[in-house]
Amino acid sequence: MHNDNNSSAPGTPSGRVRRRRGSNEVPPEVARANGNHLLVNDRSKYKSMLIRAYSSVWMIGGFAFIIYMGHLYIWAMVVVIQIFMAKELFNLLRRAHEDRQLPGFRLLNWHFFFTAMLFVYGRMLSQRLVNTVTLDKVLYKLVSKFVKYHMVTCYFFYIAGFMWFILTLKKKMYKYQFSQYAWTHMILIVVFTQSAFTVANIFEGIFWFLLPASLIVINDIAAYFFGFFFGRTPLIKLSPKKTWEGFIGASITTIISAFLLANMFGRFQWLTCPRKDLSTGWLDCDPGPLFKPEYFTLPEWFPAWFLSREIAVLPVQWHALLLGLFASIIAPFGGFFASGFKRAFKIKDFGDSIPGHGGMTDRMDCQMVMAVFAYIYHQSFVVPQNLSIEMILDQIILNLTFEEQLAVYTKLGQIIQEKTFGES
Template identity: 80%
Template sequence: MQKDNTTSALPTPAARVRQRKRSNEVPPEASKANGNHLLADDRNKYRSMWIRARSTVWMIGGFALIIYMGHLYIWAMVVVIQIFMARELFCLLRKTHEDSHLPGFRLLNWHFFFTAMLFVYGRILSQRLVNTVTPDKFLYKLVGNLIKYHMVTCYFLYIAGFMWFILTLKKKMYKYQFGQYAWTHMILIVVFTQSAFTVANIFEGIFWFLLPASLIVINDIAAYIFGFFFGRTPLIKLSPKKTWEGFIGASIATIISAFVLANIMGRFQWLTCPRKDLSTGWLHCDPGPLFKPEYFDLSGWVPRWFPWKEVSILPVQWHALCVGLFASIIAPFGGFFASGFKRAFKIKDFGDSIPGHGGITDRMDCQMVMAVFAYTYHQSFVMAQSCSVEMILEQILMNLTFEEQQDLYVKLGQMFRERQFRQS
């Protein structure tokens, strides 16, 4: 009896996954040809440039809107980016055949992901959450208990995932399962290391998030444009279309942009004021010496017909030069690392969610390097190292219970009365 083959035309979910994976792989012939194929000599470069430019405009517009909406919305954007990055990276080493024999195994990845999210953001935002609910006694006690048991909660969530993993181990699948377990933890380290520093930068002031992120975008666009029109000398074998002309031109453009953008951004309190709570109200603060303009007389340096006899420079602009230097020379190596990683797995992009750009991870490779540097630089060279009244109050609110704070208040009152009595 002849078998009915009509159903073979309908692709199964596993077949669709394999087909999508194959479509993202780089054919050996194209990869080989691409090794000596510069962007300036690409016949389809104008079509790809139009697609890339259109996506870039949409991304920049949406990014500007979120920046205007404020700190919490920027944090929400970071969380969404994290989820998409994790999804792309989780799928990278996924094998459909093996997964079909492990029902529910993929949920374990997301269990570890959200456990890590709770741990990281709980530590970063705990004090700001306390500042937000302080007027309400019930919420204050509730949040205080959540913060007090935050670490042990995250620990037991992780242990639950660990036990879940052990209980799902199957014979002949050990190697694949342990490989996925290690891959999941590596993804969490990569994603949350970057995001933790990014969120910390946001609440120190949007300026310290927006400037580094903008410089990476400017460097990427400038490298593409200079390489598009002038690229002739290959830069690195990992990225065949990257050229020295694009790299040098982008470096100059990025450093100049850093100096100019810092002067523009530094004049808006919405961007420079740190956020001490989780509210969405407008910010007003003392900008501090870094954001107060210093005026320099140019009369002895420029001709008489020159319209500007005086120039104002914010001290933060000198720090911006250092950030721009890093963004133009060091941060691109994050992209080179990602290129080598993709070549190792023989894929063109991590995903296809952004037309002309690839996936979210393809756009965040340099941002991950930049976010860590921006936080490290801010803490080392910008943030005041001495103790302040605000810092002490934050420690009191974070580490003492309401009753202990009342006792401290009474003891401080007694000390002040005794000191006043002695002086009188």
């Protein structure tokens, strides 16, 4: 008696197996009969888009809530993202057979990870931490001691990990262990380079974190939808789904969005004021000239159906155009690099923590490139143009000891006296 699942279809050679029921594939003869030119995976394509859109809505909503909560919560979000990225990358070259022979070896990776975290954030936020605890003398002394011996502490932890690694070396496992040691350090460089610049941007003003991050999200979404509906011409072999139509449409959308978002974000002190300590209170500051509107009158020939003849533009919007250009043209290469990396290791995604998007690393590939550029651009072109007396005083308070501040005060007094007597 024949099993129906293995029987041949009528009129077909006995060696062929009947097509499985429920397959999404459209039989060629059916497509020809109906004049149908549907894509093979057309149904799954739309299902994938819906899953991706659903996840995106949740991510954007959660992101907006964290931005509302403030600097410390954004920093905490960055730390969580780092941990997920490190986990995904640690697992990429993990081999279960070798790991079973090396108990505690994975713990060593996380030891180096948290040592790097202590070094990077302790160095970056030490003065803000001191400013937070100035009212409590005991806590102030403890924190001051930590700041003073921060580098020694981190070095001790690193050396402890180094000795731990040497003591766990096992015969016939040397190559695997040293490759994992090198891989761990590469992960730390990739993850903490990006995150260090990101956190620095956050405390300079949420604006300098939010705008670049938003532009990458907008570019990614726009590229997906333009490519989905209009994509015809392949862009790069590393990413077969990327198209020129998606790339160009996303670039135009991102640059326009950069100009408009900068105007919207730049009007809120919560987003533009730097955070001088690690508290969560409301911020009040002089935003500086970049966030003070300049007014332009539109020429008579320019159609202004929905606009007033006089429009207000924040100077920071011109900087935003350059950020938008970078997010459109250069930052996507972070994604292409990640695509090539995944192809080298023959994986589809770095993880599966975000439905429809892959892992956290898949979402952060372009953000890493953008965060570094945003920090360098801000320090090189924005800070010199946006200096105010309040900002200069902040730098003196944040970065100089009491003795150095006293020396600055004395020196300024001498300069003012010399100028006063010189003019008289």
